[in-house]
Amino acid sequence: MPSDGGKGTGRQVGRQGMLGWQAIRDEALRRIHAREWAPGEMIPNEADLAQEFGCARTTVNRALRDLADAGFLDRRRKAGTRVALTPLRKATLEIPVISQEIEARGGTYGYALVSRRLGAAPIAVQNRLGLPAGARLLHVCALHLCDGVPYVYEDRWVNPVTVPGILQIDLGRINANAWLVQNVPYSRGELALSAAAADDAVASSLQCPASTAVFAMERITWMGEAPITLVTQYHAPGYRLTTSI
Amino acid sequence: MPSDGGKGTGRQVGRQGMLGWQAIRDEALRRIHAREWAPGEMIPNEADLAQEFGCARTTVNRALRDLADAGFLDRRRKAGTRVALTPLRKATLEIPVISQEIEARGGTYGYALVSRRLGAAPIAVQNRLGLPAGARLLHVCALHLCDGVPYVYEDRWVNPVTVPGILQIDLGRINANAWLVQNVPYSRGELALSAAAADDAVASSLQCPASTAVFAMERITWMGEAPITLVTQYHAPGYRLTTSI
DNA sequence: TGCGATAATATGAGTGCACATAATAAGCCA
DNA sequence: TGGCTTATTATGTGCACTCATATTATCGCA
Numbered sequence: 449m450p451s452d453g454g455k456g457t458g459r460q461v462g463r464q465g466m467l468g469w470q471a472i473r474d475e476a477l478r479r480i481h482a483r484e485w486a487p488g489e490m491i492p493n494e495a496d497l498a499q500e501f502g503c504a505r506t507t508v509n510r511a512l513r514d515l516a517d518a519g520f521l522d523r524r525r526k527a528g529t530r531v532a533l534t535p536l537r538k539a540t541l542e543i544p545v546i547s548q549e550i551e552a553r554g555g556t557y558g559y560a561l562v563s564r565r566l567g568a569a570p571i572a573v574q575n576r577l578g579l580p581a582g583a584r585l586l587h588v589c590a591l592h593l594c595d596g597v598p599y600v601y602e603d604r605w606v607n608p609v610t611v612p613g614i615l616q617i618d619l620g621r622i623n624a625n626a627w628l629v630q631n632v633p634y635s636r637g638e639l640a641l642s643a644a645a646a647d648d649a650v651a652s653s654l655q656c657p658a659s660t661a662v663f664a665m666e667r668i669t670w671m672g673e674a675p676i677t678l679v680t681q682y683h684a685p686g687y688r689l690t691t692s693i
Numbered sequence: 694m695p696s697d698g699g700k701g702t703g704r705q706v707g708r709q710g711m712l713g714w715q716a717i718r719d720e721a722l723r724r725i726h727a728r729e730w731a732p733g734e735m736i737p738n739e740a741d742l743a744q745e746f747g748c749a750r751t752t753v754n755r756a757l758r759d760l761a762d763a764g765f766l767d768r769r770r771k772a773g774t775r776v777a778l779t780p781l782r783k784a785t786l787e788i789p790v791i792s793q794e795i796e797a798r799g800g801t802y803g804y805a806l807v808s809r810r811l812g813a814a815p816i817a818v819q820n821r822l823g824l825p826a827g828a829r830l831l832h833v834c835a836l837h838l839c840d841g842v843p844y845v846y847e848d849r850w851v852n853p854v855t856v857p858g859i860l861q862i863d864l865g866r867i868n869a870n871a872w873l874v875q876n877v878p879y880s881r882g883e884l885a886l887s888a889a890a891a892d893d894a895v896a897s898s899l900q901c902p903a904s905t906a907v908f909a910m911e912r913i914t915w916m917g918e919a920p921i922t923l924v925t926q927y928h929a930p931g932y933r934l935t936t937s938i
Numbered sequence: 939t940g941c942g943a944t945a946a947t948a949t950g951a952g953t954g955c956a957c958a959t960a961a962t963a964a965g966c967c968a
Numbered sequence: 969t970g971g972c973t974t975a976t977t978a979t980g981t982g983c984a985c986t987c988a989t990a991t992t993a994t995c996g997c998a
Contacts (some may be wrong), residue, residue: 468951481878493978504953509979519787525979526961534793539884542764543782543938633726639784640935643888643908643928661906663888667938689886693788693912713981738948749983754949770949771991945994950987957982964975 467501473511475501480520480531488533491521541691543639543665546681547623550594558593561620562601562653566608573605576668577675583607586614588624591653597684601653604679610671625679628669632676637669641689650682663687712746718756720746725765725776733778736766786936788884788910791926792868795839803838806865807846807898811853818850821913822920828852831859833869836898842929846898849924855916870924873914877921882914886934895927908932 476497479485491497494512498505512529515521519538523529547557569577569585579585585605592600604624606614611632614624644650644664651658663683669676724730736742739757743750757774760766764783768774792802814822814830824830830850837845849869851859856877859869889895889909896903908928914921 466952478878495978505979506954507952509981510951513980523979524961525959526963526977528978534790537788537882538785539788540783540785541884541886543784545779548779633723637782637938638935639786639938640933641786641886641908642933643906643930645906659904659906661888661890661904663886683888685888687887691884693882693884711982740948750949751984752982754951755981758950768949769991770989771947773948939998941997943994943996945992947992948990950989952987953985955983957980959980960978962975962977964973966971966973968970968972 467503467507469507469510469514472497472501472503472508473514476511476515477520480515485531487531490528490530493528537693539691539693541689543667545625545629546592546600547626550592550599553594555594556596558596559623560591560593562589562591562649564588564619566615569605573678577605577607577678579607579675583609588619589649589653590619590624598654599684601650601682602679603649603682604677606677607675610674610676624677628677632671637667640666642666644682646682654682654684656685660685663689665689712748712752714752714755714759717742717746717748717753718759721756721760722765725760730776732776735773735775738773782938784936784938786934788912790870790874791837791845792871795837795844798839800839801841803841804868805836805838807834807836807894809833809864811860814850818923822850822852822923824852824920828854833864834894834898835864835869843899844929846895846927847924848894848927849922851922852920855919855921873922877916882912885911887911889927891927899927899929901930905930908934910934 476485476491479491485491492500494505494508497508497512501508512521512523516523516529520532521529522532544552547559550557565587567584567587568582569579569587571581573585574581574583577583577585586608588602588604588606590602590604591598592602602625606624606628608615611628613631614627617624617627619627642664643661646654646656646658646660646662648658650662651660654660654662656662662685664680665683666678666680668678721730721736724736730736737745739750739753742753742757746753757766757768761768761774764779765777766774767777789797792804795802810832812829812832813827814824814832816826818830819826819828822828822830831853833847833849833851835847835849836843837847847870851869851873853860856873858876859872862869862872864872887909888906890904891899891901891907893903895907896905899905899907901907907930909925910928911923911925913923
């Protein structure tokens with residue numbers, strides 16, 4: 449029996465003392481936390497760990513890869529695996545689609561177009577999108593409501609060169625974000641979270657005093673090298689974006 | 694040679710027309726974006742896709758698992774794989790260690806203890822940490838500086854029952870966060886991001902006018918079931934937390 | 939027809955093996 | 969000793985095969 453085909457050596461599978469890859473990951477994480485594997489220090493290679501845990505190297509690989517994805521380990525070919533120097537935590541936060549977020553809270557979603565205008569964008573916007581001076585963009589401001597109460601005020605710039613179809617859409621009825629999500633396969637984007645003082649437009653739309661602290665979420669998306677849209681969403685006071693780490 | 698041991702059948706490996714799992718993932722993602730696989734709809738099973746792409750089921754599994762992790766697919770045993778109804782985006786943002794964040798920007802890190810007091814915590818804090826009324830906590834306020842300029846004001850409650858060692862530490866010299874990271878292996882935590890108006894303590898520490906909008910990051914960490922700490926970090930005006938999606 | 943037992947099925951996971959790739963270590967020659 | 973080439977090594981990826989697990993579908997029986 450030359451290659452054994454992955455089983456047959458009398459290993460206990462799925463029962464008894466089998467260690468799943470998750471168990472190995474947990475044990476490795478314990479050692480990291482317990483400083484048995486100190487930050488910046490090399491850990492044993494996959495083959496050795498496989499022997500220690502009595503499993504295949506593939507299984508150890510799966511466990512260590514998971515920890516590397518989570519930011520606990522740095523792995524490089526040949527160089528080996530070492531504990532990350534920075535105990536940086538990676539929090540994966542889910543960017544909600546506003547209508548779904550509202551409906552998930554049991555509210556009724558509402559939408560209102562505030563303004564729509566095609567024209568030259570401010571220099572700052574052009575720079576953020578990497579567009580030449582004088583580029584004409586579609587500027588759309590809209591309001592998302594929860595049970596009729598303002599929830600998010602959205603200030604959006606759309607590049608009609610990249611998505612010409614947007615100009616034909618009745619944005620009074622159709623949410624710009626919904627249309628873009630449906631019609632534009634985008635490749636990458638940037639996200640920035642910040643706190644902002646509500647300016648007049650934001651304050652009046654969200655029905656809060658001017659200068660109120662509001663949570664701002666800015667997104668830029670590209671299709672290949674071509675910028676699609678820059679949107680800043682201002683959440684009503686009290687909004688919290690939460691996740692577990 | 695009964696099982697072929699994974700090679701030998703004259704397959705082209707790593708060269709020629711081989712499709713890596715990433716290529717399969719990209720193609721699947723393209724089909725999702727292109728609506729060839731519509732939201733909520735089932736996609737072909739792994740075996741069929743493996744045949745289509747001319748690779749092993751393992752490889753397809755890897756690709757689809759990656760997309761499921763990213764939130765594009767919902768997978769259930771036997772039920773099969775379907776395109777996620779919600780095109781929710783998951784952004785992984787890295788929670789920086791402040792000193793490292795500052796040094797990465799080329800600044801000089803500074804730290805100053807503002808206050809330290811052991812006593813009964815407010816009801817709100819007790820509730821957030823799941824502690825009984827009357828629990829005594831260590832309340833530490835501190836300031837992180839970049840080149841001598843206030844960068845982050847930190848308001849922290851530490852449970853001395855969970856981490857008694859903290860009471861012996863000279864927090865005027867040692868950063869509470871640094872000590873905790875070094876000495877307390879924690880298991881899980883919660884993170885909340887929000888915008889807040891600077892109160893008097895925050896405003897005076899960050900040297901900004903009262904009621905200025907500041908970015909607040911709140912973290913709660915547990916060791917098992919025991920709460921360790923609740924910390925809220927108020928960033929100086931203009932702070933942006935960015936990531937790519 | 940209704941319902942419980944059973945079969946079928948898709949994904950989840952693991953093993954051994956083989957080769958790919960990247961980066962380091964060693965060797966070699968001028 | 970400097971610098972180029974080659975060997976070594978740890979991780980990355982892939983394959984065929986096998987069993988596990990969670991559902992769903994089906995069948996048999998009352």
